[in-house]
Amino acid sequence: MTDLTSLTIADARDRLKSRAISAVELTESYLSAIDAANGALNAYVAVTPDTALAMAKASDERLAAGKGGALEGIPLGVKDLFATEGIHTQAASHILDGFKPKYESTVTQNLWNAGAVLLGKLNMDEFAMGSSNESSYYGPVVNPWKAEGSDEKLVPGGSSGGSAAAVAARLCAGATATDTGGSIRQPAAFTATVGIKPTYGRCSRWGIAAFASSLDQAGPIARDVRDAAILLKSMASVDLKDSTSVDLPVPDYEAALGQSLKGMKIGIPKEYRVEGMPEEIEKLWAQGMAWLKDAGAEIVDISLPHTKYALPAYYIVAPAEASSNLARYDGVRYGLRVEGRDIADMYEQTRAAGFGREVKRRIMIGTYVLSAGYYDAYYLKAQKVRTLIKRDFETVFHAGVDAILAPITPSSAFAIGDKELAADPVKMYLQDVFTITVNMAGLPGLSVPAGLDHKGLPLGLQLIGKPFEEETLFKTAHVIEQAAGTFSPKVWW
Numbered sequence: 001m002t003d004l005t006s007l008t009i010a011d012a013r014d015r016l017k018s019r020a021i022s023a024v025e026l027t028e029s030y031l032s033a034i035d036a037a038n039g040a041l042n043a044y045v046a047v048t049p050d051t052a053l054a055m056a057k058a059s060d061e062r063l064a065a066g067k068g069g070a071l072e073g074i075p076l077g078v079k080d081l082f083a084t085e086g087i088h089t090q091a092a093s094h095i096l097d098g099f100k101p102k103y104e105s106t107v108t109q110n111l112w113n114a115g116a117v118l119l120g121k122l123n124m125d126e127f128a129m130g131s132s133n134e135s136s137y138y139g140p141v142v143n144p145w146k147a148e149g150s151d152e153k154l155v156p157g158g159s160s161g162g163s164a165a166a167v168a169a170r171l172c173a174g175a176t177a178t179d180t181g182g183s184i185r186q187p188a189a190f191t192a193t194v195g196i197k198p199t200y201g202r203c204s205r206w207g208i209a210a211f212a213s214s215l216d217q218a219g220p221i222a223r224d225v226r227d228a229a230i231l232l233k234s235m236a237s238v239d240l241k242d243s244t245s246v247d248l249p250v251p252d253y254e255a256a257l258g259q260s261l262k263g264m265k266i267g268i269p270k271e272y273r274v275e276g277m278p279e280e281i282e283k284l285w286a287q288g289m290a291w292l293k294d295a296g297a298e299i300v301d302i303s304l305p306h307t308k309y310a311l312p313a314y315y316i317v318a319p320a321e322a323s324s325n326l327a328r329y330d331g332v333r334y335g336l337r338v339e340g341r342d343i344a345d346m347y348e349q350t351r352a353a354g355f356g357r358e359v360k361r362r363i364m365i366g367t368y369v370l371s372a373g374y375y376d377a378y379y380l381k382a383q384k385v386r387t388l389i390k391r392d393f394e395t396v397f398h399a400g401v402d403a404i405l406a407p408i409t410p411s412s413a414f415a416i417g418d419k420e421l422a423a424d425p426v427k428m429y430l431q432d433v434f435t436i437t438v439n440m441a442g443l444p445g446l447s448v449p450a451g452l453d454h455k456g457l458p459l460g461l462q463l464i465g466k467p468f469e470e471e472t473l474f475k476t477a478h479v480i481e482q483a484a485g486t487f488s489p490k491v492w493w
Contacts, residue, residue: 233254
């Protein structure tokens with residue numbers, strides 16, 4: 001870590017504008033950091049130094065002319081799920097070997113239009129399917145945090161594990177990520193970074209490899225709340241190429257920071273007190289309530305009665321949509337091709353070789369629940385449950401609650417290759433128990449670091465808000481951040 005890579009986006013933005021530093025200097029510092037650390041952390045699957053330096057040079061020219069954008073000269077990492085024109089885009093899957101799209105995702109184009117610099121593509125769970133970043137074709141990402149007195153390598157969370165690890169290790173100033181069932185918030189919690197899943201429709205999904213189209217949403221992972229607010233402002237937009245994109249003004253999220261919480265009602269859902277919850281998680285949750293109460297908010301108990309059905313419903317809806325979306329990968333048009341006896345055999349051989357174990361599992365589950373005779377029994381019923389989950393939140397918000405405070409994860413980061421979780425996929429799926437309701441209801445959710453556990457590993461708190469009221473989450477998270485402080489891993493890589 002250097003003095004330049006330790007700067008937040010807000011600090012770097014100010015220094016770049018004042019010409020105290022150059023975009024090329026800042027970019028070179030990050031490229032050196034990646035060169036030194038990526039071998040140990042495996043956060044990047046592709047680094048783009050020539051592209052980065054060319055973009056940084058162009059940023060310096062615009063800054064010198066007084067024409068800098070909102071993110072001018074800020075070096076970012078991009079999750080491998082986002083299409084980047086002419087650059088490695090494989091969703092961390094073998095089946096997309098060699099794929100370099102001839103188009104740019106709307107979210108990344110928005111960032112480049114704002115002057116940001118591309119450092120490279122970040123590792124992730126294959127097609128965003130996972131809670132630990134162990135399903136990547138390129139191998140697992142290593143969390144830059146380690147437990148006190150231990151050398152055991154830990155997961156950074158998934159699927160946006162590369163994004164979270166790179167931000168925490170100062171290998172980029174910020175990163176793009178996606179969240180289908182918690183894939184921004186859980187990795188952020190495991191790495192002491194800030195991640196926000198915006199309201200469904202706030203950011204365009206165009207140019208992002210689809211996992212579950214009705215659940216996927218892009219968002220940023222950053223070092224602190226202010227940086228997350230700055231990034232989301234540039235990422236969000238309406239997009240005619242995405243029919244689910246919503247045509248609403250994008251607020252100045254950064255301006256919300258520092259606003260008073262007086263008069264706000266913060267809901268505490270009783271259903272999130274699950275059996276076997278560690279005492280440390282319970283204590284942290286209570287501490288979060290105390291911080292918000294001290295800031296003038298009113299803490300109220302609420303009920304979200306259909307929460308207990310969210311996990312099984314999610315693991316019907318998401319695989320069903322995945323099985324449909326991933327049918328396009330067949331070896332014919334792009335990526336891997338394994339020749340067969342005929343075209344049907346070629347499809348089978350290509351998919352067998354190209355998809356990893358977790359992706360195959362979810363495709364099989366999804367195909368099963370969509371098949372004749374099971375559609376009504378599983379998929380249709382899961383969608384009805386989803387409607388009830390959404391109605392629970394609507395009832396609470398209609399009653400005057402402004403935001404909800406809850407845990408994010410049932411524990412801190414666990415070991416790579418954890419035998420208990422590897423042997424039982426359902427236990428791994430339970431990592432999403434606190435996060436998936438937000439996706440099922442299409443709501444915004446934010447993860448903010450709030451403390452460390454007895455092993456010295458980060459824990460986060462989750463804020464859930466009304467549709468398109470991300471400003472409320474940012475100002476509330478800022479209060480928690482001011483009270484808890486910020487946390488950084490000790491450099492060991």
